Amino acid sequence: MSPSYRISPLAKSDKPLFVALMSSAFARDPLFLHLFGDSELDNKARSRVTAFVSFMFDKSFLLHEEVWGYFIHERLLGAYVVEKPHAGIRQTMKGVLLLGRLIPLLFQVSGQTLHLLNSYIRVTRAAAPPLLHHYLIMIGVKPEAQGKGVGTALLKHLLETVNTDKQSQGLALDTENKRNIALYQNFGFTLSKDTQVGQIPVYCMFYQK
Numbered sequence: 001m002s003p004s005y006r007i008s009p010l011a012k013s014d015k016p017l018f019v020a021l022m023s024s025a026f027a028r029d030p031l032f033l034h035l036f037g038d039s040e041l042d043n044k045a046r047s048r049v050t051a052f053v054s055f056m057f058d059k060s061f062l063l064h065e066e067v068w069g070y071f072i073h074e075r076l077l078g079a080y081v082v083e084k085p086h087a088g089i090r091q092t093m094k095g096v097l098l099l100g101r102l103i104p105l106l107f108q109v110s111g112q113t114l115h116l117l118n119s120y121i122r123v124t125r126a127a128a129p130p131l132l133h134h135y136l137i138m139i140g141v142k143p144e145a146q147g148k149g150v151g152t153a154l155l156k157h158l159l160e161t162v163n164t165d166k167q168s169q170g171l172a173l174d175t176e177n178k179r180n181i182a183l184y185q186n187f188g189f190t191l192s193k194d195t196q197v198g199q200i201p202v203y204c205m206f207y208q209k
Helices: 012-025 030-036 043-062 088-093 095-106 111-127 150-164 180-185
Strands: 006-009 066-072 075-083 134-141 170-175 190-197 200-208
Touching: 006 150, 012 043, 012 066, 012 075, 012 134, 030 043, 030 111, 030 200, 043 066, 043 075, 043 134, 066 150, 075 150, 111 170, 111 190, 111 200, 134 150, 150 170, 170 180, 180 190, 180 200
Parallel strands: 134 170
Antiparallel strands: 006 066, 066 075, 075 134, 170 200, 190 200
16 A cells, blocks of 8 residues: 555545546445446446436535545545434435435436335444444445555544544444455454345444444
């Protein structure tokens, strides 16, 4: 891992970098493939993925979620989005504004896709312990930078934030890749629930301070 990297919060002006990064990082993700199709082969699927990732970025600023990126020489190689434990009140207050950000997404995805997304959110959030905690919404690394310590550096940065936040009792996350379970267990996560949303297996994990 290069010593010249930096991990810093993303600004609104970083949206194109974030969208390009996450779109490529999640291209082979089982949930994304099921929801949107193969974005590497199909232009319509690529448009759906772009619309969804754009929405997630806009949502993060409206709801005061944190977006951090891993940079080397101003190149964004990885990023994560995390919900803070005290975000609930702000989410309620910003709900109306969020609906406006949904409009471009509604033109790209079907009602069935939105229903599955809602089911995913409901199932995964219910799997977390009833404690104040951070929730890792997304973490992604550019395909060409994977296996080079970028994801590890981002996760260590996030866990340091969690451990120093007196309001937080831990960190919840979900993965659809079974091989990721052992990786997260190495960081102190335990498997909270092994479930399924539609045809997609989902593994809910929790790191408790």
